Amino acid sequence: MIRYCSLSIQRSVRTFMTSSTQSQVAKLCIVGGGPAAFYTAQHIIKTFPECEIDILERLPVPFGLVRFGVAPDHPEVKNVINTFTKTAKSPQVRFAGNVNFGIDLSLQELKEAYHAVILTYGAEEDKTFGIPGENLKNIISAREFVGWYNGLPRDKDLNVDLSDENVVILGQGNVAVDAARMLLSPLDELRKTDITEHALATLADSKVKTVYLVGRRGPMQVAFTIKELREMINLKDCSSIFEKEHFQGIPELIPNLVRPRKRLTELLVKSALETNPKPSSKTFRPLFLRSPLSFTGDSKVTGVEFDLNTLQGEEFEHQTAISTGVKESIKSGLVLRSIGYRSVCADPGIPFDKQKGRVINTKGRVDHGVYSAGWLSTGPVGVILSTMSNAFETGANVVDDIRQDIINLNEKKPGLRAILSKLDARGVQTVSFDGWEKIDQEETKRGKALGKPREKIVNIGEMLQIAESGKKLTAKG
Amino acid sequence: MAQSALRGLCSRAQSFRLFVVPQRCHSLSRPLFKKEDVEVTFIKASGEAIKTKGKEGDSLLDVVVNNNIDLDGFGACEGTLTCSTCHLIFKQNDFDELPEKPTDEELDMLDLAYELTETSRLGCQINLSKKLNGLEVKVPSTINDARSS
Ligand SMILES: Cc1cc2nc3c(=O)[nH]c(=O)nc-3n(C[C@H](O)[C@H](O)[C@H](O)COP(=O)(O)OP(=O)(O)OC[C@H]3O[C@@H](n4cnc5c(N)ncnc54)[C@H](O)[C@@H]3O)c2cc1C
Ligand code: FES
Numbered sequence: 091m092i093r094y095c096s097l098s099i100q101r102s103v104r105t106f107m108t109s110s111t112q113s114q115v116a117k118l119c120i121v122g123g124g125p126a127a128f129y130t131a132q133h134i135i136k137t138f139p140e141c142e143i144d145i146l147e148r149l150p151v152p153f154g155l156v157r158f159g160v161a162p163d164h165p166e167v168k169n170v171i172n173t174f175t176k177t178a179k180s181p182q183v184r185f186a187g188n189v190n191f192g193i194d195l196s197l198q199e200l201k202e203a204y205h206a207v208i209l210t211y212g213a214e215e216d217k218t219f220g221i222p223g224e225n226l227k228n229i230i231s232a233r234e235f236v237g238w239y240n241g242l243p244r245d246k247d248l249n250v251d252l253s254d255e256n257v258v259i260l261g262q263g264n265v266a267v268d269a270a271r272m273l274l275s276p277l278d279e280l281r282k283t284d285i286t287e288h289a290l291a292t293l294a295d296s297k298v299k300t301v302y303l304v305g306r307r308g309p310m311q312v313a314f315t316i317k318e319l320r321e322m323i324n325l326k327d328c329s330s331i332f333e334k335e336h337f338q339g340i341p342e343l344i345p346n347l348v349r350p351r352k353r354l355t356e357l358l359v360k361s362a363l364e365t366n367p368k369p370s371s372k373t374f375r376p377l378f379l380r381s382p383l384s385f386t387g388d389s390k391v392t393g394v395e396f397d398l399n400t401l402q403g404e405e406f407e408h409q410t411a412i413s414t415g416v417k418e419s420i421k422s423g424l425v426l427r428s429i430g431y432r433s434v435c436a437d438p439g440i441p442f443d444k445q446k447g448r449v450i451n452t453k454g455r456v457d458h459g460v461y462s463a464g465w466l467s468t469g470p471v472g473v474i475l476s477t478m479s480n481a482f483e484t485g486a487n488v489v490d491d492i493r494q495d496i497i498n499l500n501e502k503k504p505g506l507r508a509i510l511s512k513l514d515a516r517g518v519q520t521v522s523f524d525g526w527e528k529i530d531q532e533e534t535k536r537g538k539a540l541g542k543p544r545e546k547i548v549n550i551g552e553m554l555q556i557a558e559s560g561k562k563l564t565a566k567g
Numbered sequence: 568m569a570q571s572a573l574r575g576l577c578s579r580a581q582s583f584r585l586f587v588v589p590q591r592c593h594s595l596s597r598p599l600f601k602k603e604d605v606e607v608t609f610i611k612a613s614g615e616a617i618k619t620k621g622k623e624g625d626s627l628l629d630v631v632v633n634n635n636i637d638l639d640g641f642g643a644c645e646g647t648l649t650c651s652t653c654h655l656i657f658k659q660n661d662f663d664e665l666p667e668k669p670t671d672e673e674l675d676m677l678d679l680a681y682e683l684t685e686t687s688r689l690g691c692q693i694n695l696s697k698k699l700n701g702l703e704v705k706v707p708s709t710i711n712d713a714r715s716s
Contacts, residue, residue: 166647173643212673317675350678475652478640524649 114499116141116492117476119193119204121436121548122211123127123147124154126481128174130208133485135182138492143182144191144204144506149243151529152178154212155465156256156474157546158242162283163275165543168473186513186563187521187556191512192436194518195509201459203508205497206488207512208461209440210481211430213470217447219260223385227251232261232269232428233463239289241546243553251390252296254423258394261428263304263313269426270301274328274372284537288393288457302420303376306399308336309358310343310406312376315473316354324362328372332362336378343406380418381411385425386524395422427531429558431470453458453486454484461488505563525557532556536545605695605702609636611654612708623697627690627704628653639708646691648672653690654680656705662686666696682707 109560116138120127123145131143151157153171160167178185189195191211207254216225216231228251237245257273272280277294305312309332323330341359344352367373380396396418399411432447439458441450447532449462456462463484464477491497492558513520521529529547537544547553600621607630609617621630629641629655644650654677657665665688669677673692677683690704 129640134641164649166649169645169647170643170650172645315675316678317672320671320675349683353674353678471579473650474643475650475679475681478643478652480680482639 095376096171105403114140116206116497116499117204117503117505118143118206118208118488119200120145120208120210121200122154122209122464122466123173123185123187124153124210124212124464124486125151125156125170126210126212126466126479127154127208128152128177128479128489129481130210130463130485131180131183132173132177133482134488135177135180138489139182141182142454142505144509145178145183145185145551146187146191146195147187148190150187150212150557151293152185152187152523156420158240159236159265160240161236161272162285163271163279165283167318167474183522184563185521185526186506186509187273187526187557188519189549191515194513194516196438197437197460200509201445203229203500203504203506204459205501205503206435206459206461206491208454208463208484208488209258209456209466210462210464211433211436211466213433213447213465215432215447216427217430219382219427219429219434221384223387223391226385226387227383227390227426228423229391229425232259232265232426233431235269235272235426236265239284239285240549241284243548244549246286247546250289250292251424252292252298255297255299256300256420256422257298257421257424257426259301259426260394261313261430262303262311262376263428263430264315265431266426266428267314267318268301269428269482270303270374271318271322271325273298273301274322274325276326276373279326282542284542284546286546286548289538292486296422299371300373300375302422303374304380304394304396304420305376305384305413307377307409308345308378308401308406309340309362310351310355311409312354312358316350316357317360319354319357322374323357325374327370328374329367329370330361330374330376331367331377332358332376334362337362353514361510377420380410381413383417386419390423391425392423392424393419395419431465433466454480454487455491505565506563510563510565519558520553520563521554521557522561522563525560525563528560529553529556589662603697605697605700607695607699608701608703609638610640610703610705612706616703621695623695627655627693627695629697639705642691644695648676648689648691650683651676651680651689654683654707655685655690655693656682656684657686657688659686660701661699661702661704662688664698665693666698667692667694680707 118141127145133139156168175241176184216233234245234248239249259270320561337359344355347355379399381399383395385391385394398416398418400414401409402412403409435442443450449456449466451462451467454461454463454467461484463481468480533544533546587652604620605623606620617636619634628646631638631641640652643652677687
């Protein structure tokens, strides 16, 4: 009786999925399992429920930079995971972790298996300066540093040497500020977060006292947002010291500015000119108008040579930094390079702009049956809100194209069945969402023992082993 | 600060209701029996008006969640003041009537919202009072793509 019942429910889900106006089910594949993937899926299942969406993610675990980027002391931001989990559990959606697009499967194979492929695999590499000394030890990209404290498997063995008092961070965006905050926060604050134990142990022995946050241009061009600045200014046992001379003429500009630049500049000016530094054992020092020329040191970095700049141009948005010819060096035993992420071309079939480091697309349309969303599509800028909005737009365009028969649902597509048999033949163990939840439970358990919300597992082999106890992914849904 | 953390907890508990057992989350500041219904209308970018109601003391995010109002992406951080997806636009006089002025932290998050106006607030920070009965708020279009509805 009970069996009959559940069968009939299954059947009715199927009927619902195949019998409305469009008689065919749209078989869609999303590559990458970060916010862009889940928001695109969320939008499509809402506006075109007659679909099957498979999310293929390289790592055994979902959520992309929400797990591996967002700072451990910002747990609230990660609440989006609850919505993503709901999406992942919709009858139309299946998650397949541990699938490396471009290696395990090609774009051509995905195009053959699905009506449309939506690329959302993010921006996973970083930009470099290409200046002398950049290969010295302890010059690390902020991306790796973030991956290290957040438990990204590929960065688990990063060697971070915190034995020097001074750290230079090159770049003035939110990622740079996140890195600075991790280096300057009282350890007891970090202990309560899901920061990895290996990072915590290294930070416990840290000798770092001063973190310089260095930008090419001036206070009017900083890229961090006001929330991140306010957090630095309010940080316990840390004072923020600015170079007053670089604020000349800026208070006069404020009345004519618009939000958000207006409020950000007000806070900068207030902190730079009006407040006296509080007594503290650590210092946060934003520096302006400096471009790195070279790094010094024998095997390990000991300092950075800068060119001092001046600004050229009228409107501050378009002012460029030009060299004054004056040089300056700053001693530093650790340098973090935080000048942006960039995407890679994961498959030769993708129209890709190497210069900009992103997929060539118009509002998420890449090629016939190929779409993109998120940082891969827009470049690595903005917050989850902007990624969400971009993903909704791509989702809406996919649905438009289905409705207008640009994506032809009459074409028979095998979907996940074909993909799983290929992966099977290639010896790739896939991780289902249920498998991820097993990993999640284990991480939470380990965290609890340490008084933390979670202790991330950083070893892929171990993740796969734990995931094995979860339900296997099957093409039946 | 403590209050906003508490609020965060409350709305988190409430959104769990979607998955788990129904469970009421009370505002601690008011006795139970006094709570009255407050009518609220959300106007989507498409022009569609959704009339609904909440209880005194509920935040506008609570109202959206408790009534299952379909606003894409609304309340992503679950009321913890870290996302600005709960951005709402008020009429000038309603805006002026709101009992609590925005904190710096709310303004910081609002700065990241799309279509920011002079009468914008974050829905998770606005608590209903009887005075707000009949409130009408606009939901900006970027969150709720006009073309999709
Ligand atoms: C350090 C840092 C901190 C941040 N903090 C905040 C914050 O506090 N608040 C906020 O709102 N925003 C924050 N952001 C921004 C936010 O993380 C991004 O807006 C968002 O994650 C972009 O989503 P995405 O899906 O495009 O990319 P990602 O999140 O990068 O997701 C891409 C996914 O694709 C997978 N992938 C990569 N290559 C392949 C492949 N070949 N095959 C299959 N899968 C692949 C990756 O593993 C990843 O899971 C932060 C970003 C960074 C870098
Ligand atoms: S729900 Fe995130 S700021 Fe209101």
